[in-house]
Amino acid sequence: xxxVSQNPRHKITKRGQNVTFRCDPISEHNxxxxxxxxxxxxxxxxxxFQNEAQLEKSRLLxxxxxxxxxxxSFSTLEIQRTEQGDSAMYLxxxxxxxxxxxxxxxxxxxxxxxx
Amino acid sequence: xxxxxxxxPSLSVQEGRISILNCDYTNSMFDYFLWYKKYPAxxxxxLISISSIKDKNEDGRFTVFLNKSAKHLSLHIVPSQxxxxxxxxxxxxxxxxxxxxxxxxxxxxxxTVKP
Numbered sequence: 001x002x003x004v005s006q007n008p009r010h011k012i013t014k015r016g017q018n019v020t021f022r023c024d025p026i027s028e029h030n031x032x033x034x035x036x037x038x039x040x041x042x043x044x045x046x047x048x049f050q051n052e053a054q055l056e057k058s059r060l061l062x063x064x065x066x067x068x069x070x071x072x073s074f075s076t077l078e079i080q081r082t083e084q085g086d087s088a089m090y091l092x093x094x095x096x097x098x099x100x101x102x103x104x105x106x107x108x109x110x111x112x113x114x115x
Numbered sequence: 116x117x118x119x120x121x122x123x124p125s126l127s128v129q130e131g132r133i134s135i136l137n138c139d140y141t142n143s144m145f146d147y148f149l150w151y152k153k154y155p156a157x158x159x160x161x162l163i164s165i166s167s168i169k170d171k172n173e174d175g176r177f178t179v180f181l182n183k184s185a186k187h188l189s190l191h192i193v194p195s196q197x198x199x200x201x202x203x204x205x206x207x208x209x210x211x212x213x214x215x216x217x218x219x220x221x222x223x224x225x226x227t228v229k230p
Contacts, residue, residue: 004158033217042119042204042220043159056217091158102208103149104218106158 025094138205
């Protein structure tokens with residue numbers, strides 16, 4: 001299967017702990033996105049990379065959140081000192097942007113529960 | 116302020132009939148629009164897209180219509196099948212900006228197709 005994969009699929013943690021999620025995009029895709037989705041809402045943009053460069057971060061992404069894509073392939077999203085409000089589905093998507101048309105393909109997501 | 120709105124949280128149709136899902140947007144910079152389908156416990160799956168230079172795009176049973184003057188798009192599914200039952204998200208992006216690519220999503224419409 002050459003789709004977008006995310007690990008872990010589920011994470012339960014206690015408030016104050018750090019968590020890290022991994023995303024492996026479709027291999028030839030140059031862009032990688034992170035979104036967050038809560039119940040009853042659509043995905044909200046967090047940040048995105050073009051190759052290894054992080055080009056944009058949402059104001060939703062507080063200082064406790066950091067994302068990396070060190071070699072332009074997989075990406076990690078770390079949340080430090082988790083809070084209950086961080087509980088959500090974290091979605092990763094990748095795309096091969098061409099002439100401005102950017103169709104993103106999503107992974108299955110990592111569901112985070114902060115107790 | 117939500118830039119992409121799906122005003123109908125749910126829609127129920129009979130198998131074989133047409134399903135029409137609607138989406139409105141406010142940002143005139145948006146020029147690329149997508150529809151995604153999402154099943155429970157999975158990430159969104161790309162369905163169909165349309166660029167602002169077109170007013171219609173068709174792919175099998177799925178057709179997307181774009182009315183730029185009204186800032187409105189719709190997804191038609193004909194004929195509807197029980198397997199189409201899912202949450203449908205409308206998304207928009209401003210493809211003309213080289214740093215763009217992030218999509219802004221609506222909150223989704225839950226489609227139920229009854230046998």
